[in-house]
Amino acid sequence: MRTLEQEFDAEKLNTMTGIYVKVGILSNIEPRLLYNAYEASHMMNPKYQNVKFHIEMVELKIQCESCDHITDVKKYRFLCDSCQKPSKNIIQGEEMLIHKVEFAD
Numbered sequence: 001m002r003t004l005e006q007e008f009d010a011e012k013l014n015t016m017t018g019i020y021v022k023v024g025i026l027s028n029i030e031p032r033l034l035y036n037a038y039e040a041s042h043m044m045n046p047k048y049q050n051v052k053f054h055i056e057m058v059e060l061k062i063q064c065e066s067c068d069h070i071t072d073v074k075k076y077r078f079l080c081d082s083c084q085k086p087s088k089n090i091i092q093g094e095e096m097l098i099h100k101v102e103f104a105d
């Protein structure tokens, strides 16, 4: 919310109807806890009562240091799909970010 309040002016925020958040599976954020935190902030900020909160889990991806191949990590196997070398070069899955905000017309 604080990020959004810096990003948009108050008038715009009053027409906000939805927030889409991407949460990486390695970010250690429990979607349910995030949701609870959001609900709690609702109590203090009644003006966001109509805002829907969407959480999308983001898969883990690594990029191989040797061949640059990008692999979807499954079951925490950090191995390149292409050359089978181990890699810890995580390019997606650790972050939490707001990727879309919806406003009423």
Ligand SMILES: [Zn+2]
Pocket: 064, 065, 066, 067, 068, 069, 080, 081, 082, 083, 084, 085
């Ligand atoms: Zn590779």
